[in-house]
Amino acid sequence: MTTLNVRDIRGGYGSADEIVKGIDLEVKARDLAVIIGPNGAGKSTFLKLVAGLLKPKTGHVEIDGRHLMPGSAQDACEQGLSFVPQERNVFQSLTVRENLEMGGYLVRSELKSRVEAQLERFPLLKPRLKHKAGNLSGGQRQVLAMAVALMTQPKVLLLDEPTAGLSPAAADEVFDLIRELAGQGLAILMVEQNALLALEYGTRGLVLVAGRKLRDASASDLLADDEVRHLFLGGAQIH
CATH class of the missing domain: 3.40.50.300 (P-loop containing nucleotide triphosphate hydrolases)
Known part of the structure; x- marks a missing residue:
């Protein structure tokens, strides 16, 4: 454990x-x-x-x-260990998908499957993959920030x-x-x-x-x- x-x-x-x-x-x-x-x-x-x-x-x-x-x-x-800070926890000028891909920079060989896993975990992100993170609501940005942090499977x-x-x-x-x-x-x-x-x-x-x-x-x-x-x-x- x-x-x-x-x-x-x-x-x-x-x-x-x-x-x-x-x-x-x-x-x-x-x-x-x-x-x-x-x-x-x-x-x-x-x-x-x-x-x-x-x-x-x-x-x-x-x-x-x-x-x-x-x-x-x-x-x-x-x-x-993954850390989600209070501020600047997503790249606001990048899309949801691009943020997830940034979170997977250490696991590039598994990037596609890791992104899919987070979309299954947080389905509200699926229809927003092409949206800029800065255009999400506060709650949606926080969910994205957690999804990015979980890309490394901490x-x-x-x-x-x-x-x-x-x-x-x-x-x-x-x-x-x-x-x-x-x-x-x-x-x-x-x-x-x-x-x-x-x-x-x-x-x-x-x-x-x-x-x-x-x-x-x-x-x-x-x-x-x-x-x-x-x-x-x-x-x-x-x-």
């Missing part, structure tokens, strides 16, 4: 930065682990450290026991604010797809500002505050936690 392990990750955007202050984490296949916390907590920075887009000061990341090369997004990708998927800017209905649809992907065997780690909705869909929740992990529990336990509900869920009552 695929496992993502993060051990004592510390770092930020420069050699003197320590936005993330020593986080340990384990995410297994079929987990949908949700990271919540206030603005400035280091959530997106943490994802970038895990994805190899930033080089940590200390700590390491493993997939199935293999250490990833620190600060190497290419090595992370080759070892089975074991681990990182998502940064996948519902940012989406309508409530579109957000629900995107979360349905994400939960389905986890059910198919992916290990998913997601940062999400819509904490209540994310925890309702997720299996686990992690609360980050000032670069540190404050809570790590099942999503249902966090939803029922009075302190978490007061600080991060707007005091919402969970039924």
Whole structure:
């Protein structure tokens, strides 16, 4: 069973930065682990450290026991990790098909079959293959971004604010797809500002505050936690 392990990750955007202050984490296949916390907590920075887009000061990341090369997004990708950023996650001037083909640059010999697999997984993309990505709706662009990330058949998927800017209905649809992907065997780690909705869909929740992990529990336990509900869920009552 695929496992993502993060051990004592510390770092930020420069050699003197320590936005993330020593986080340990384990995410297994079929987990949908949700990271919540206030603005400035280091959530997106943490994802970038895990994805190899930033080089940590200390700590390491493993997939199935293999250490990833620190600060190497290419090595992370080759070892089975895909990252979908919040912004600039598709090439807006390219068509849907061209975006999918860009996502398969490491698997050119299997490009056609990989594109077909994503169209089967996300049928809403089929009639839009010739459409420019920039002309898609926000929800459709997010689906395309996930499809592009899945072209390499990753074991681990990182998502940064996948519902940012989406309508409530579109957000629900995107979360349905994400939960389905986890059910198919992916290990998913997601940062999400819509904490209540994310925890309702997720299996686990992690609360980050000032670069540190404050809570790590099942999503249902966090939803029922009075302190978490007061600080991060707007005091919402969970039924």
